[in-house]
């Protein structure tokens with residue numbers, strides 16, 4: 451419940467203007483309620499319209515993307531790039547190719563990205579882009595043609611000093627490679643115009659692993675506070691893409707037991723622990739059909755139900771698929787099944803009602819996306835540095851820097867909890883820490 455009159459006015463205005471943009475309104479509301487005590491103390495903010503400037507993107511770009519399928523049929527999709535904030539550097543954030551994307555999803559992601567990037571301590575503003583196009587079921591040639599057409603338009607709005615996209619759902623190194631190739635044809639070689647590039651094409655070692663590994667580094671720091679560790683803990687992890695798969699690998703490497711995993715087709719529960727070789731074989735050679743797993747490991751079970759609705763006793767949950775994947779009922783179920791920790795790999799994976807359930811449960815500790823999944827964009831920042839310096843760091847160098855960044859973000863959250871008497875509410879702490887930085891930047895830049 452929002453209480454501060456200035457905050458209420460800002461939120462109500464947004465609600466009136468963007469009534470249907472539920473994800474955007476959800477992200478903004480969570481943020482505004484976290485920073486409410488600070489706004490209450492600073493009566494000068496309203497005259498300067500600081501909050502309005504914080505929640506409103508600097509620019510929204512929308513363009514059509516025509517492309518031809520293998521049968522010669524022409525299709526049209528929509529492309530977006532939301533350039534939310536350049537206060538800290540070039541707009542920075544991923545591109546999502548997925549059928550349910552729309553302006554609301556893009557605006558929430560670009561908004562959150564701005565604060566996440568601020569937490570990394572690196573010079574990156576915030577942005578996000580997308581297309582309502584799914585790579586599922588498309589041939590490699592169709593995906594290449596789509597990426598080329600998409601970049602033909604996007605190239606007008608990005609460069610290494612202005613806006614630097616990377617991957618997100620449906621966009622990995624293959625898609626980035628095709629887009630980078632097209633960018634070069636249009637504008638010449640510019641190493642830092644995209645990140646998440648294939649390593650051979652001047653991408654950074656460790657970028658592919660960074661979000662999943664970074665998530666576990668943050669979790670380790672959080673567990674360490676409770677004198678607990680990853681080893682021997684039982685995990686439920688959703689999403690088998692860039693974030694989920696690398697989180698699974700890191701957990702297994704550290705001696706944790708991954709009991710259940712999922713993708714958009716369903717979920718898999720293996721009481722003996724997921725066999726990573728068997729899983730990877732399915733992802734690469736069997737069209738991601740998880741039901742095949744039970745043929746080799748009959749004690750495991752596959753279900754088309756959401757992983758979060760299944761009856762699985764565990765200690766730690768890592769949602770790494772998409773927004774709002776855990777609702778209040780599922781949150782209550784997790785707690786009833788013994789889960790005591792959660793770290794968000796995906797952006798905004800828990801509904802506001804689920805968050806309420808977590809915050810009301812005395813012994814439940816959770817890590818918000820803005821802090822816990824910042825490892826991906828952080829290593830994107832390191833990729834930009836390497837590109838600018840025309841050199842390449844080893845995997846170990848990048849990984850070490852990633853560990854330092856994640857542990858610094860955790861320390862910042864912990865110190866903010868202490869300073870504002872927040873207990874273990876790392877989500878509110880992350881919002882406050884990022885807000886403090888962004889407020890100062892807005893004031894320093896004058897009326898922009």
Ligand code: NDP
Pocket residue numbers: 544617618619620621622661688689690691692693694712713714715738770771772773795796797823824826827
């Ligand atoms: P990928 O496309 O690589 O993987 C997404 C995974 O989630 C796939 O296994 C996919 O299933 C599954 N999935 C997608 N949508 C749904 C859905 N509606 N219900 C159930 N499962 C779903 O994406 P990423 O791993 O890159 O991104 C995952 C999340 O992490 C997103 O929220 C993204 O914004 C966030 N993130 C990503 C970063 C990155 O560096 N890539 C950085 C920080 C956050 P299937 O394979 O069947 O399609």
Ligand code: 2IT
Pocket residue numbers: 542543544545563566614615616617618645646797823824826827828830
């Ligand atoms: O949500 C995210 O932080 C990302 N998709 C990564 C963005 C990036 O620029 O690496």
